Amino acid sequence: MVYLIPCYIDEDARESLPAYILDAVKKCDTFFVENERSARRFLKSIWKEMVIDNYTWHTIHKAEEEVKKLFIEACKAGKTIGIISEAGCPGVADPGQVLVGAAQQLGVPVKPLVGPSSILLALMASGMNGQQFQFVGYLPIDLQERMKTIRHLEAESAKKNCTQIFIETPYRNNQLLEILLKTAQENTMLCIAASITSKAEYIKTKSVADWKKEKIDLHKKPVIFLLCSFA
Numbered sequence: 503m504v505y506l507i508p509c510y511i512d513e514d515a516r517e518s519l520p521a522y523i524l525d526a527v528k529k530c531d532t533f534f535v536e537n538e539r540s541a542r543r544f545l546k547s548i549w550k551e552m553v554i555d556n557y558t559w560h561t562i563h564k565a566e567e568e569v570k571k572l573f574i575e576a577c578k579a580g581k582t583i584g585i586i587s588e589a590g591c592p593g594v595a596d597p598g599q600v601l602v603g604a605a606q607q608l609g610v611p612v613k614p615l616v617g618p619s620s621i622l623l624a625l626m627a628s629g630m631n632g633q634q635f636q637f638v639g640y641l642p643i644d645l646q647e648r649m650k651t652i653r654h655l656e657a658e659s660a661k662k663n664c665t666q667i668f669i670e671t672p673y674r675n676n677q678l679l680e681i682l683l684k685t686a687q688e689n690t691m692l693c694i695a696a697s698i699t700s701k702a703e704y705i706k707t708k709s710v711a712d713w714k715k716e717k718i719d720l721h722k723k724p725v726i727f728l729l730c731s732f733a
Contacts, residue, residue, distance in 0.1 A: 506592045507615055511618050536592075537588050570600060590621075618699055623695070625728065627693075632665070637668070641670070649681060667727070672723055691732075692728070696723045
């Protein structure tokens, strides 16, 4: 069995994890994790009696072929495996999908466990279309390509009546917001969801025109951007 074990997005939000996750953790003997140090700390926080050295640990590192080979060997050896990303849910805008794909090819049962996903939490709180949406990951770094992509996302949102969801490296959030406000149409709706589940959680949806009237500092904060256009 392969368990997809969600991790809290913020350490102060441990209540966001269902109690049954601990039951799954106790069944595992091998862990494939995005960051071994933080994964160990996370598991000890939910199971203080856990003896860390009794388990086999592998770091995913974007699931290179070597890690995938180790994962396949563990599956064939009948190991019960837990996959843990740095925050949120493995395989959803986080490492793990390559390993899950290997498990599916081998016919090994995969058990996804309920936990916080910043993408879905942001969508839920945005007031935007939750019936039709797409997550497009990171926008291009090149300025011209980034502006072109924003216009394309706007046009596609208006045509399909869908919500566009994207992210940026935390230290470039302010730059992305600046380009969004310069490029997008005044009546385009923009949701900024920052530091989700933390004490500093901030989720607001406004038109681009209204965002231009407000000063906000997103530097080094985990942010989800959502866009919906009616033009």
